[in-house]
Amino acid sequence: MTDRAPEPADAAARRAVKPVICYPTAGLPAPDTALYRAARAGARKLAEVTVPPREAATFRVQAGQFFRITSTEGPQVGDLNLWNAHDLAERFYSGKTRALHGTHLTEGDRMWSGFPYLRPMATITRDTLNWYGIDAFGGSVHDVIGTRCDPYTGNLLAGTQYHHCCHSNLTRALADETGLPLAEAEARVHDVLNVFMCTGFTRDTGQYFMKASPVRPGDFLEFFAEIDLLGALSACPGGDCSAEHSSDAAACHPLLVEVFAPKEGALAGWQSPGLNGYDRSHGR
Ligand SMILES: [Zn+2]
Numbered sequence: 073m074t075d076r077a078p079e080p081a082d083a084a085a086r087r088a089v090k091p092v093i094c095y096p097t098a099g100l101p102a103p104d105t106a107l108y109r110a111a112r113a114g115a116r117k118l119a120e121v122t123v124p125p126r127e128a129a130t131f132r133v134q135a136g137q138f139f140r141i142t143s144t145e146g147p148q149v150g151d152l153n154l155w156n157a158h159d160l161a162e163r164f165y166s167g168k169t170r171a172l173h174g175t176h177l178t179e180g181d182r183m184w185s186g187f188p189y190l191r192p193m194a195t196i197t198r199d200t201l202n203w204y205g206i207d208a209f210g211g212s213v214h215d216v217i218g219t220r221c222d223p224y225t226g227n228l229l230a231g232t233q234y235h236h237c238c239h240s241n242l243t244r245a246l247a248d249e250t251g252l253p254l255a256e257a258e259a260r261v262h263d264v265l266n267v268f269m270c271t272g273f274t275r276d277t278g279q280y281f282m283k284a285s286p287v288r289p290g291d292f293l294e295f296f297a298e299i300d301l302l303g304a305l306s307a308c309p310g311g312d313c314s315a316e317h318s319s320d321a322a323a324c325h326p327l328l329v330e331v332f333a334p335k336e337g338a339l340a341g342w343q344s345p346g347l348n349g350y351d352r353s354h355g356r
Contacts, residue, residue, distance in 0.1 A: 095172050103195045105180065107342060108296050111334035112138055112197060119331045123150065125324035128241035128306035130249040131331060132157055133297040135344040138197065138332040141267050141305060142292040146325035147285050147312035149269040150305045151220045151238035153246075153262055154183060154193050157300040160250070162189045166216040166263040175272070176212040178202045182298070183265060190348040193301060198294035201268070204286055211272035211283055214293060218271055218280060220264045221308060234319060238264065238306035245304045267293055267305070267327075269313055284314035299344050305329055 080086070115138060123129040125148070133139045141150055156162035165186035173181040178199045182192040201213045222239035226232045239261060247257035268287040273280060311322035 097172060100172065101192075101345070103180065103182065103192075103296070104342065105197070107339065108195070108197050111136075111338040112294075112296075112332070114335040114338055115332040116335075117330055118333050121329050123305050123307045123327040123329065125307050125311075125326055126236040126241065126309045126320070128238070128245035128304050129329070130245050130302060130304045131329050133301045133303065133331050134333075135297055135299050135301075136334065136339050136342065137297050138294060138334075139194075139297065139301075139303065140198075140292050140294040140328075140330045140332070142328040142330070143268060143287045143289055144326060144328045145289055146323065147268075147287050148325040148327055149285050149287070149308045149310060149313050150267040150327045151242065151264040151308055152267050153242050153264055153304045155260065155302045156185070156189075156193070157302045160260045160302075162186070162193075163260065163262050164193060164265070165190070166265065169265075170216040173216075175215055175217045176206075177214045177216060177265060183295075188348060188350065188352055190350075191345045192298045194295040194297055196293065197296050198292065200291045201286060201293075204270075206272075207270075209272055209281070209283070210275055211270050211281070213268060213270050213286065215266045215269055215271040216263075217273070218264070218266050218269065218282075220261070220306070221310065232319075234309075236309050236320070238308050241306040242304050245306070249302070249304070261304075264306075269308070271313075282310070282313045285312045287312070303329070 121129045121131050154164040162185045169184045181196050183194045185193050204213050206212045220239050221237040223237050242261045243258040247254050268285045270285045271282045307327045311324045
């Protein structure tokens with residue numbers, strides 16, 4: 073530990089400075105939620121995939137379609153990765169999504185891709201847990217503050233070799249879907265949207281915490297695909313994440329992913345977002 077530095081005379085005044093929001097989102101292109109709602113109302117189900125406990129599964133969604141993640145049998149959190157279906161280099165950027173929308177996502181928030189793309193990949197259109205808000209511990213649901221559980225951290229902390237962390241589940245699923253060797257698939261796996269997971273930072277030490285998810289069978293999170301997507305979802309070995317997440321100790325359940333297509337013409341006037349407009353000259 074480092075020694076605590078002496079407080080300056082004006083420490084209280086410096087602490088009392090009011091925060092400003094880093095990225096006021098009023099300037100972001102807003103999703104046309106009324107159009108999405110109308111399109112969803114007439115949509116038909118195209119496909120479904122069940123993600124087995126402690127495993128991951130992939131799914132494909134075309135731009136303009138919807139996908140829904142449902143907890144079907146018991147409280148279970150899911151780790152979600154998204155890629156551009158035609159270019160795995162474009163993938164979900166949890167850090168910028170957090171900077172834009174806050175620590176936890178809900179209806180109206182979007183999942184943004186990384187540089188140099190930086191465009192909405194998906195928009196959350198329904199969240200049956202949106203009643204939860206922020207609890208007395210500072211916890212909330214569907215975070216973009218965690219990473220994904222992985223075997224490297226477990227090895228670092230406890231010397232373990234555990235193979236069903238979300239990182240490994242997502243790696244195997246992406247390799248199986250694309251034919252990529254395991255090591256190349258692993259490099260495409262990225263920090264996740266923690267679907268249904270209830271997390272926050274402790275107020276006294278600022279540490280990342282989790283607690284039992286409030287999700288119950290029938291709860292779902294639904295998305296509108298803004299671009300053609302390849303998705304991978306892992307049913308986390310933490311189950312409801314009430315205790316631990318890098319072993320086979322927790323009770324785990326499957327997750328259901330369903331894909332829905334709106335009726336022909338239901339998205340009239342809507343366009344899949346183009347690439348970010350920055351010219352990429354970086355001052356040269
Ligand atoms: Zn996990």
